[in-house]
Amino acid sequence: MQAALPPPVPGSAAVSAALTETNVRVNSDFRGDQIVLYGAVFDPAQRPSDVVVIVRGPDQPVRIARKSRVAGLWINSRPVVFQGAPGFYIAASTRPLDDIAHFAVLRRLEAGVDHLAMHAPAELRTETRYGVRDVVVSSLGADYLDWRNAVVRLKTAEHLYDVDEHGVRFVDRGLFRAEIPLPAEAPIGQYQVRILLFQGGQPVAEKDRTLTVEKVGVERGLYLWAHRRPWSYGLAAMAFALAAGWAASSAFRRD
């Protein structure tokens, strides 16, 4: 029995979790999916625990532009590329992240959309400031945060980024459940699911799971054909289109 063990030392708490589905199959009737995650917190001392579940899709560089008014017209600026942005990101937790841990901890774990380590390397340059050489500055200048926030805002509007402050619920003592909504626009690839256990503002245990989103069946066949042999795909698609037009015309001729 647990009671027979010596008194717990910090760090002895553990977390365990499993996804009800580890393979999301994207076929012709795919309309998004709801991934359910169950997990348990093992802590003999039963200290107050918080659980954060972070689902992160494959990285996709983001190109973003800002509109500005030129001679009465709203025109895009030169696009800025942000590297390190995930194609999909959800942080679900038992409480608001800021209540669970401090800024520095969240930043280190990349927990929450504000803490994602994305940056625009092409906009960076080094210069000498206040006599210090090689200071890295961004040519986006003071607007840098506006740009970064815009990436998060636009991705959130597409349901690709989300922060769910009450997305993890304890359903029984030590047993928790989380639901991750996956939109139809979610990128294809390997997703990392990280389950973090927080106690007293510090992460004390973690578990990693993976989730695969892959195209199957006809969808996969067409996608691979279009990308591996684009010219034969293009010719076949056009031949099919012309044949369909010809068939319809002959069908209508005999009536």
Added chain:
Amino acid sequence: MDLYLPIAEVSVNAPLLVALGALVGFISGLFGIGGGFLMTPVLVFLGIPPAVAVASMSNHVAASSMSSVLSYGRKRAVDFRMGGVLAAGGAVGSVAGVELFRWLRLLGQADLVVALSYLIFLGIIGGLMFWESVGAILRRRRNAPAPPHRDRRPPWLYGLPLKLRFPRSRLYISVIPPILLGAFVGVLSAIMGVGGGFILVPAMIYILRMPANVVVGTSLFQIIITTALTGVLQAGRNQTVDILLAALLLVGGVLGAQLGARASSRFRAEELRALLALIVLLVGLRMGLGLFFTPHEPFVLMSGNG
């Protein structure tokens, strides 16, 4: 019934797309235009990535034009020689257009150029056509005689070298104007995701002075060749042709085009032109006026990596 598109990577409502394809196909058959200028904006509005919408439209436009051109061909209303000359220019134009579009996307200015092209070309063509056709309708109502036909053909057009006989159009003109016209329409086809009928038809009537009965069929014939080339180029260069999207649109599109081609004989030509002019004007204004309003979201995500 929703369907996930493998290249566009979005889920769409299949019956809605079939219905849209049929509606645009009907308009296409009625006026002898590809209908791309209507369909591309609607697809983008439905959430299809613009690059995929523009490229897949080529397949759809080629299919519905194929279905109507055969009906026109049986009525001997296609000038194949003129269509071939136009298409030769169109081939050069569409190759240049696909490359130009890649370059514009790299600069992030593709949206601007597309919106401005819609506003300028649809605005001018729609305005001119509307003015001319309303004038014709009013004259007929008042039983006024048609204005004296200016038979003096512009010398700059007919004085050019490389003359060729076009028996079906009863023309003997230089091939240079049709080739330039075809090339211009080819560029627009790649940039705007259109066949270019809305420019070709008026240009053939007012500049080349072709007889009205062969204009529509010939324009469709040229559009098939240009869009077939654009579609294959877009698939090969940009991998943006979604065959499932094109198939959904053309199921409705080919049927609609048949009905449209039949219905066209029941209307007077000037009434048809007035209606088309209104549609063209509305789409151009809808696409282009957005540039003048303050956007509620100043930032915009660009698809693809250039």
